[in-house]
Amino acid sequence: MKKNLLAMTILAGGMMLSGQAFAAEKTLVYCSEGSPEGFDASLFTSGTTFDAAANTMFDGLVNFKIGTTEVVPGIAESWSMSDDGLELTFNLRSGVKFHSTDYFTPTRDLNADDVIFSFTRQMDEDNVFYKHNNGAWLYFGYMDMANLIKDIKRVDDMTVTFVLDHPEAPIVSNMAMAFAGIQSAEYAAQVEASGNLDDMNQKPIGTGPFKFVNYQKDAVIRYAANADYFGGKPNIDNLVFSITTDASVRFQKMKAGECHVMPYPAPAELDMIKATDGITLLQSEGLNVGYLAYNTEKENFKDVKVRKALNHAINKQAIKDVVFSGYATIAVNPIPPTMWSYSTTTKDDEYDVEKAKALLAEAGLADGFKTNIWAMPVQRPYNPDAKKMAELIQADWAKIGVEAEIITFEWGEYLKRSKAGEHDTVLLGWTGDNGDPDNFLRVLLGKVSAEQGGNRARWADPAFEAELQAALLTTDAAERTAHYQKAQEIFKAAAPWATIAHSIVFMPVSDKVTGYLVDPLGGHWFSNVDMN
Numbered sequence: 001m002k003k004n005l006l007a008m009t010i011l012a013g014g015m016m017l018s019g020q021a022f023a024a025e026k027t028l029v030y031c032s033e034g035s036p037e038g039f040d041a042s043l044f045t046s047g048t049t050f051d052a053a054a055n056t057m058f059d060g061l062v063n064f065k066i067g068t069t070e071v072v073p074g075i076a077e078s079w080s081m082s083d084d085g086l087e088l089t090f091n092l093r094s095g096v097k098f099h100s101t102d103y104f105t106p107t108r109d110l111n112a113d114d115v116i117f118s119f120t121r122q123m124d125e126d127n128v129f130y131k132h133n134n135g136a137w138l139y140f141g142y143m144d145m146a147n148l149i150k151d152i153k154r155v156d157d158m159t160v161t162f163v164l165d166h167p168e169a170p171i172v173s174n175m176a177m178a179f180a181g182i183q184s185a186e187y188a189a190q191v192e193a194s195g196n197l198d199d200m201n202q203k204p205i206g207t208g209p210f211k212f213v214n215y216q217k218d219a220v221i222r223y224a225a226n227a228d229y230f231g232g233k234p235n236i237d238n239l240v241f242s243i244t245t246d247a248s249v250r251f252q253k254m255k256a257g258e259c260h261v262m263p264y265p266a267p268a269e270l271d272m273i274k275a276t277d278g279i280t281l282l283q284s285e286g287l288n289v290g291y292l293a294y295n296t297e298k299e300n301f302k303d304v305k306v307r308k309a310l311n312h313a314i315n316k317q318a319i320k321d322v323v324f325s326g327y328a329t330i331a332v333n334p335i336p337p338t339m340w341s342y343s344t345t346t347k348d349d350e351y352d353v354e355k356a357k358a359l360l361a362e363a364g365l366a367d368g369f370k371t372n373i374w375a376m377p378v379q380r381p382y383n384p385d386a387k388k389m390a391e392l393i394q395a396d397w398a399k400i401g402v403e404a405e406i407i408t409f410e411w412g413e414y415l416k417r418s419k420a421g422e423h424d425t426v427l428l429g430w431t432g433d434n435g436d437p438d439n440f441l442r443v444l445l446g447k448v449s450a451e452q453g454g455n456r457a458r459w460a461d462p463a464f465e466a467e468l469q470a471a472l473l474t475t476d477a478a479e480r481t482a483h484y485q486k487a488q489e490i491f492k493a494a495a496p497w498a499t500i501a502h503s504i505v506f507m508p509v510s511d512k513v514t515g516y517l518v519d520p521l522g523g524h525w526f527s528n529v530d531m532n
Helices: 004-014 047-052 112-120 130-131 138-142 185-194 247-255 268-272 303-312 316-323 355-361 384-398 412-418 438-445 447-454 462-472 477-494
Strands: 027-030 061-064 071-075 077-080 086-094 149-154 161-164 210-216 218-225 238-242 278-286 286-296 329-331 370-374 403-407 425-431 495-511
Touching: 061 278, 071 077, 071 438, 077 112, 077 316, 112 161, 112 412, 130 185, 130 218, 138 438, 161 210, 161 218, 247 268, 268 278, 268 495, 303 384, 303 477, 316 329, 316 384, 316 447, 370 384, 403 462, 425 438, 438 462, 438 477, 462 477
Parallel strands: 027 238, 370 403, 370 425
Antiparallel strands: 061 071, 077 086, 086 161, 149 161, 210 218, 218 238, 278 495, 286 425, 286 495, 329 495
């Protein structure tokens, strides 16, 4: 009864306003897989949050062309880098308007002040928003941006120059990522004056194709098309995120016409979805990796022999067959095979129970030990069923005397607690944000990320770090490739993770929807779609 009532509420919310029907309006309902942690993407790393915030309501200085990793103009119409790679200048687009809502009405168009505010709040320890959020600007920290950006110069109203400490090859692509979405300095001043600093995260104001209407926690998010969007008003008038955590329920809603697009279908239902009239199943190779990270600060996981033993005990082929229904590639490296610089010479830790037992014995743990496996509560592109995966690994480890308890939490709590290092081992994964290996290797396994919690293995290796840093300092593709391939070898020898799989991404889309493109970077975008 409650589900039917929610569906009616969602549809009514898209088509009714003050009791008046708008039959001509187009409302697209997206059955999202989970609730956002908030609406200020700079504070988070979850794709669920990016979909609900950055991908709907915000723009960067540059954006990714939807469906590709190509960088295109965003609120900056052009940009240039100095010959020494130390000054990156953006020329801003004129006439870019921030959203007008019932809680904020802008008095001016976007200018250089908004760009400067959007970055300084993440790097200036005296900034009121930096203090309010305890400096927890996750991507900004994981990527060590504060040590890259020395200064941001306001050349004039429509020109901004970033002064860099050193050249960094992927800097422009990084500016298209969710953490770099441009906020309104004018709105921030209003929020600061009110004393309700959380409004920046709860009542978002951006420049993007859709503007925020309301959010019913764990149920529904509503957006309206931004008629003043510099890229042109979207074809759909209303966008609704119907939060539906169960993949099978999402599919049932699609069959009933209660939603038009859904992510992360259950692999076991793919054949059924393909056979369903009115639904097209899109697919692409995922730029992703699913992994199990060992907390190398915990006593049992400090010894590489223990980590290698557990890796050899995991039957990854069984996981591919059962969890992914075969729709995946077994992972060897921490980056996917579709990414440039992928090492084809890395040797995987093959499934070998006797070898695993021998390594445990060498580590002085012949009788095994007790541990835990943290399993995600939501489906992700790199892991459609973390609970099932954890159960398979639990059974594999039991064969070598390792007794593992499976633990889970609500998604936001899961991310928060694992960031704090409470886990012994944790199932997570990653979908690339910009098509660059740096976005996997440094964000997930780098030294700064280990210090700040993004590196869930809490592993730092000087030789690995040296390769990452060397790769950043050159734009020569061959040199960067050589450094990243060496980094992959170091990673595999140290085994801070069990690399599990790279999944194929599937997207069921209603035949009423046109123009939807699968994003290689894992996002979900609706500014370019239409409905018939």
